Amino acid sequence: MVRLITHNLLACHAKGCTTNNYPLKFSNVKLALREADFNPDFLRGFLPRIEWDALVQASRERCSTTDLLKQLHHVLLETHIDEGSMTCPNCGHVYPISNGIPNMLLAEHEIG
Amino acid sequence: MSRPELQAPPEIYYGDAEASKYTNNTRIQQIQADMTYRALELLNLPPGEPAFLLDIGCGSGLSGEILDEEGYVWVGVDVAPSMLEVALEREVEGDLFLQDIGQGFGFRPGSFDGAISISVLQWLLNAETSHPTSSPPHRLARFFTTLHSALRNPSRAVLQFYPTSDDQVQLITSIAQKAGFGGGVVVDYPNSKKARKVFLCLFVGDGRAASAAQQL
């Protein structure tokens, strides 16, 4: 399962791909929502690590300030991407997602 | 029989049959659980605080289940698809990635509060092809450099592995140091051939466990 929390941390790791390599662009995704235990302490600790532009781009959802942590919990920890792909905006490498598992393997010429 | 890492690359060795055999073996389950608890102890995270962890070579989720029980949020990577399939069947909570750690990670800097790895590093000591990028030192360097960057400062990574010689321990330690890690090796039961366990305890910064919760 890939949740948006993990996608938010993921950049392309192909050889020489060091700028504009984030966030990986989703396409043809199949989403699933799975309930998870709400853990406000975890979220508070995680907030400084979030790249907000990427999150908004990925989720296309707006967080209301009234219940920010609940909304974030839903977006980051309950939204799973089961199928689809993630494309590097810089080098174009496509990381396919199948059965909830992204394939991060590189070809020989892409290994740094 | 020779050691698994000398027989075939991990994604080949752990095919469907071996993956389920491994996961259902109660002795292996017990050893893996013991080593996971010990790794968590050495990780020295602040008690009762949530943390976001990386499980390197998560396999079928034997260690991940313990991370779930302990309330950690985690991401697991493994190069063997059959092992990840078993992890999915076992419904572990962590996000799973098909990844060759010798190719390095793409996680943004400071993503994780800590990392654990149980019985994995020895696989990196064996070259799969004659291509220069697949030589063990090359793969180890890429692994440690990108792991160092993916961890918060300060934090720790604890990696249990089965070295065959002191030279291997030396090689791994020196490459980890070059990647910026402090720390060293902890050996449990050093005098027992059977129970002996080697843990590489690596520090980012001063290695103090990072306090995850900050006031909003």
Ligand SMILES: [Zn+2]
């Ligand atoms: Zn790229």
